[in-house]
Amino acid sequence: MNKLNVMNNFLNIKPYAPNLGAVITNIDLSIDISDAELKGIRDAFNKFQVLFFQNQSEISPENHIKLGKCFGDLHIHPAAPKMKNFPEIFEINTDKNSKIANGAEDFHSDVSCDIEPPLGTMLQLHVLPECGGDTMFANMYLAYEALSKPMQVFLGGLKASHESEHFYKGRYQNKNEVDRNKEYPSAIHPIIRTHPETGKKAIYVNKFFTTRIEGLADQESKLILDYLFTHIEKTEFQIRYKWNKNDMAFWDNRCTIHKALWDYFPNERKGRRVTIKGSVPY
Ligand code: SIN
Numbered sequence: 001m002n003k004l005n006v007m008n009n010f011l012n013i014k015p016y017a018p019n020l021g022a023v024i025t026n027i028d029l030s031i032d033i034s035d036a037e038l039k040g041i042r043d044a045f046n047k048f049q050v051l052f053f054q055n056q057s058e059i060s061p062e063n064h065i066k067l068g069k070c071f072g073d074l075h076i077h078p079a080a081p082k083m084k085n086f087p088e089i090f091e092i093n094t095d096k097n098s099k100i101a102n103g104a105e106d107f108h109s110d111v112s113c114d115i116e117p118p119l120g121t122m123l124q125l126h127v128l129p130e131c132g133g134d135t136m137f138a139n140m141y142l143a144y145e146a147l148s149k150p151m152q153v154f155l156g157g158l159k160a161s162h163e164s165e166h167f168y169k170g171r172y173q174n175k176n177e178v179d180r181n182k183e184y185p186s187a188i189h190p191i192i193r194t195h196p197e198t199g200k201k202a203i204y205v206n207k208f209f210t211t212r213i214e215g216l217a218d219q220e221s222k223l224i225l226d227y228l229f230t231h232i233e234k235t236e237f238q239i240r241y242k243w244n245k246n247d248m249a250f251w252d253n254r255c256t257i258h259k260a261l262w263d264y265f266p267n268e269r270k271g272r273r274v275t276i277k278g279s280v281p282y
Helices: 035-048 061-069 140-145 149-156 177-181 218-232
Strands: 013-015 022-024 050-053 090-094 120-127 135-139 159-163 186-190 192-194 201-203 210-213 238-241 248-252 256-260 269-276
Touching: 013 035, 022 035, 035 050, 035 248, 050 238, 061 120, 061 269, 135 140, 140 201, 140 218, 149 192, 149 201, 186 192, 201 218, 210 218, 248 256
Parallel strands: 022 050
Antiparallel strands: 013 022, 050 248, 090 269, 120 248, 120 269, 135 238, 135 256, 159 186, 159 210, 192 201
């Protein structure tokens, strides 16, 4: 079916851009969703890779967790502080005192350093700056398809290390004994992964976590990773989402990367996210 002709009996789905994303306007995520709606969301998620639910009210942490669980078990972040009583919730909280803004440094796929990295992430923002604070997303199927055939074949046989200690250690407020003695996740994943539901191939490396290509010399590994980091950030694979208060974004970490823009300092941007567990990439 043409991506721009979306028929769905339950959901009003409009493509966000020709290359990635869709907007859904007629579902209230703060109350239980029906099986038919859930199926519609799953189908749209597989087709568009990032969904933006608009016209929402603020979802309580309990209901946010309940909603996330409709799509699978929830992932607990290996390093970020947990919301009191809700370890599944990752709070996005940036203001004039912030030294970091989560997800702002570079394009990434969430927690790709895990052996079973997250399938997807659902983020709702409740407080927005007057302007700025957009999120960029990029389509990793398109990035794969844009490679030459010989490059696809070459990369298809390679795996890369995804590490996190360099990134997580000391990043959050837990700069104490626990943090110093903590073991941070790392994993080796194929550079080209196959999406378990669509069967499509996507590039699976990112600047946050991917440190080395297995089996190559250091210089070869660095050259190819640098090339890939530049390639996956080409503007033609990207969209830029401008948030409305209480929008919920649901992105697929298996075939997209994203980056939060921190261009609004010292203003506030706040929200909560849940992350759904994934499986071992292949
Ligand atoms: C993240 O990387 O999870 C943060 C995304 C955002 O704040 O837009």
